[in-house]
Amino acid sequence: MDFEKALELAQLAAKESRAVLLNYFGKIQNIEKKHMAGLVTEADKQSELKIVEILQPFGVSITGEEGSFKASKDEIFKAGQTRWLIDPLDGTTNYVHGFPIFCISIALQVEGDVKVAVIDVPILNKTYTSIKGQGAFCNGSKLSVSSSEDLADCLASTGFFAENPVALKRQLQFFSQMVSTCRGIRRAGAAAFDLCLVAEGVFDVFWEEGLQPWDTAAGLLLVNEAGGRLTTYNGSSYFPEAKNILATNSLVHKQCLDQF
Numbered sequence: 590m591d592f593e594k595a596l597e598l599a600q601l602a603a604k605e606s607r608a609v610l611l612n613y614f615g616k617i618q619n620i621e622k623k624h625m626a627g628l629v630t631e632a633d634k635q636s637e638l639k640i641v642e643i644l645q646p647f648g649v650s651i652t653g654e655e656g657s658f659k660a661s662k663d664e665i666f667k668a669g670q671t672r673w674l675i676d677p678l679d680g681t682t683n684y685v686h687g688f689p690i691f692c693i694s695i696a697l698q699v700e701g702d703v704k705v706a707v708i709d710v711p712i713l714n715k716t717y718t719s720i721k722g723q724g725a726f727c728n729g730s731k732l733s734v735s736s737s738e739d740l741a742d743c744l745a746s747t748g749f750f751a752e753n754p755v756a757l758k759r760q761l762q763f764f765s766q767m768v769s770t771c772r773g774i775r776r777a778g779a780a781a782f783d784l785c786l787v788a789e790g791v792f793d794v795f796w797e798e799g800l801q802p803w804d805t806a807a808g809l810l811l812v813n814e815a816g817g818r819l820t821t822y823n824g825s826s827y828f829p830e831a832k833n834i835l836a837t838n839s840l841v842h843k844q845c846l847d848q849f
Contacts, residue, residue, distance in 0.1 A: 592720050595647060595705045599695040602643040603709035606636045606677055606693045611711050617685055630685060636677035644673050669701035676803040680779030694781035696806035706807035708781050717785045717811055725788050725814035734817040734838035735790040743793035743841055745771045746783045750799035766848045784808025787836045788815035794845055798833035805829050818842045822849050
């Protein structure tokens, strides 16, 4: 499989999607609420259609958040697949409210292993890219995770899924432990962007649960290629279909796991 070609297509798709999202930003008219899945707008849908149009010639299946695929929930969370995983607008709530942190996430998963990643952040004019084994980059500059060795020196990030009361309670319990341990905690509202910032060395830690494979697949590769570590809350290796994620600079990973 030609991963250089895949990266080229993913970057083109992200560029076209960026144009769609910027065109709609501040002008959204139609907002829908999906059961247990947040908001969706015409911008999400048009962005996904543009991405699918560009990626289809590559010849592998596409799993996208807004339905440019026909798959059951079991199929979406089935490990070991070869497919594109796309989120045409990560951070829809931010987008709807005019908060300028949102992004486009595109990943190529081959037999369950993420090989290519592109995350585009339109308002910041940043594009994060990676091919497995070749490093992680932002606008062409190589990325590296932070060098913090103690949680007391760390800036962490997380997210909350209020529509699942059990998960929310668990998140708040862990948040209460981390907020008194870390230097600070931020809530950007877009998991793919959070993972970019871990890879870039801005955030030292990111954790969340209830995410979808398209939320984390591209970020997974970026963090790994930048020298970070990702696991689930119990310390097992992270994969996009997992139910929760802990991403760190690797140096404080054990300290984080000890907090759960």
